[in-house]
Amino acid sequence: MNKLWIVTFETFLRQVKSWSFVMLVLGPFLMFALTIGAGYVGASGADNSDSIAVISSNKQLKDSFVKANKDDVKANISDKKTAIKKMNKGNLAGYLVLKTDAKKVTAKYYGTNSLDSSLKSKINSFLLTSQQQLNFANAKLSKTQSQSLQQQPKLTEKIQKKTGTANLAKIISFWITVIMVYMILITYTSITSQEIASEKGTKIMEIIFSSTTAVKYFLGKIFGVLLVILTQILVYLVGGWGAYVFAEHSSLTKSFINDYQSLITSVLHNLLSVNLVYLLLGVVIYTILAAFCGALVAKVEDASKAAQPVIMLNLVAFFITFPFQNNVDSIFAKILSYVPFFSSYFMPLRLINNNASGLEVTISLLILLVSIVLLAMYIGKIYQGLMLQTDDSSFWKRFKRGISYSK
Template sequence: MKQIILVLMETYRRQVKSWSFILLVLSPFIFIFVSLGFGYASSRLGDNTSDRVAIVSSNRKIASQFRYDKKKTTLVYQTKKDARKALDKEKIAGYLVLEKRNGQFIAKYVGEEKMDSEQLKEFGQLLQQKQQELNIQTAKITSQQLKSFSKQPILKQKIIAKGASDATIKTISFVFIIFLMYFILIIYTSAIAQDIASEKGTKIMEMIFSSMPAKSYFYGKILGTFAVIATHLLIYTLGGGLCYFIMPKLKISQGIFSEYQDTINKIITNLVSINLLYVLLGVILFTILAALCGALVVRPEDVSKAIQPVMYIVMLGFFGALTLGQDSNNLIVKWASFIPFLSSFFMPIRLIYGNVSIFQLLLSLGLLVLSAFFLARYVGSLYASLILQTDDIGIIKSFKRASKMK
């Protein structure tokens, strides 16, 4: 057991300290923060002086009443001439000439282009509000009369549960799960196969096998790789949780979270469940198979050919789940959820849609665990004869020879 732990720690340390692993883990977070940064920068750049609309009025009191855009610190000019100069120098986008005549506010906009729709809406609302205040003063309406005039009708809404929304949430959840599986398998199956192939036939391996059983070394390699994958997933989980708590407080993403908070919560509930166990077990099973493929080749450059059967199974599960994922009652989906190499793709679909009994769940998990256990034992028993082979006799013949020598 001590030997297995030593190999595990060495495999884990070597892979986690590599730049490829660090960049792989950090790349999604870098993408998120760069996207937020660009969004923030564009919103700040949108706040330049050329977007300002100035107010023109000789009456300072009227001008101050219509400084509607506090954020952009609306400019005020006393004469049209001064405002025109500012417009020619592109300091402002346009200006509003304000007058009060016969108990009525009159506003005229001057600019090279039409006023921005948001600015037009804000100014229109403010103009209506100020005109209403002026009308009340002119009509000498009492506070009691004003109170009765200000009564508004009440409109209430009651939102009931929507089936379509639940279906969308379930679809997003299972698509995320299978993409996560596909992403991890594509990266780590190739990595473990390449790592084992690079060690094959070296003098170092002969020395290692003389001091410890080959199967112990193999178990250590597999467990070390799995620890790296678990670390990768843990970082994503912690990083995702941090984003979940921080992003609703950021102005750039606040609106999205406030609108879709319930949907996001339901998706997270579907992800952080037994589905993650299926992802981990599926990764272990495929990693062991990839290790076998890596041990069958003589040259590291042949790994891409040897690992093709693993990639075919991964793609079968991935595209099959994408195609049939929205019909969890499909017979193929039901049968595939019990087949070890495919169940990690198909059983999460049935779990998300909630049509799996406890017996079926335990049976599927049991088959997956037993398959990983027996495959690991079998490949471990072949490992020494596979690694020490240096004859380029082909993958199938190498496997047959190793099976006879175990």
């Protein structure tokens, strides 16, 4: 058993130390950092050319407007001369002059272009509110009368669960899930098949098989790759949580997170569920098959070709899910959600659309687990016969020899 874990950790450490793994893990976070950084640079470097200045002799009136519209206002400009200079240089869209007397609140805008409709609406809303406050003060109403006049109408929305955000969340969850499964499968099937194929026919394999069984060595390789996969998923979960917390508090993304909170919550619920188990088990069974393909190559030079059969199977499973995105009730989709190599795509698709019961998920997972164990044990049994073949014979001849060696 010690030799099994030695092979496991040696495989794990060799993979996590490689630059390809580091870039694979850090790639999404680097893209996120570059996107956020570019957004900050763009926001700070634009010099607020779409912003306006507010000029007013009434400091309270000006401060109220700036506080309510701080994203549209350049608060550090307080005089008309500076505002005109900035506007002529193209660093300011215009300036707003606010005035008030005992009876009326007025505003006059000076700019190079007409006011944006959104900003115009905000200014009108501010003027209306300020004018009402002035009217109430002039009318000298009692507290009860003032409260009665300030009553506002109320609009509520009731969205059906099967429409709107729910449907959009399903679509986003579907694409994230299938692309994530596809990319991780492609990566690790290539890594595993090339690692196995690179050892093909080497003298070191004869020494290894004389000191430990082929089954232990093969399982050690698979467990090592499995630990690498778990490490990557754990880094993605922790890093993704950190990125989400950052986005919640960042001035650049906070408003977006708040506006789409329910959508983001629904998508995260679909992703951080039993779908992660299907992702993990799907990678495991494809990795075992990739190891088998790597052991079947004729020589070390063919290592780059070893993963092609597994990649083609993964491509078929990936593309075949598309027609069933909106047709999960199809008997074909239901059958494939139980078939190993396809269930990692189709059962998450059914779960996202609330089309699978707990019993169906349990049966599908049991079939997948049993298939993984049986496939691993069988390939481990014939692994020595496959790896020690060095002749440039056909695929079927090498396969038959491997089987006969295990008897």
